[in-house]
Amino acid sequence: MKVAGHEESVVAALKQHPPQRAYIVSSFLPQVLLRLRDIDDQVPLGYICEHAALMDRWRELPIKVFLPRHDLVSPELIEEVHQYGNQIMTWTVNSRRRMQELANWGVDGLISDEPQLLFRTLGGGRTRE
Helix, strand or coil: CCCCCCHHHHHHHHHHCCCCCCCCEEECCHHHHHHHHHHCCCCCEEEEECCHHHHHHHHHCCCCEEEEEHHHCCHHHHHHHHHCCCEEEEECCCCHHHHHHHHHHCCCEECCCCHHHHHHHHCCCCCCC
């Protein structure tokens, strides 16, 4: 969610039309995530982070998934997020080398504008050395 003010309608839509597979509701805006949690604490949330100065906020939010921009990700961050019991997915990864590096480091998901390259690089879920 890129803007605040639609949290109630998103939760209502999820209840009326439950997703058939796993999902998260994600936002760059901590206040949106906190409001979503207040409305329904069962909705899985993700914090999208674009700026290094905002990286530490993920620890304070009721999230299941942390989604930092790919150039903010390090092996140490991945380990810390996993130690908190959360997943880490990163975006927008459009180079083969970076896809492989992040996969080898142990990210839980990659978001890319190049899904065919992602599939060829990681072999449909298997990392290659």
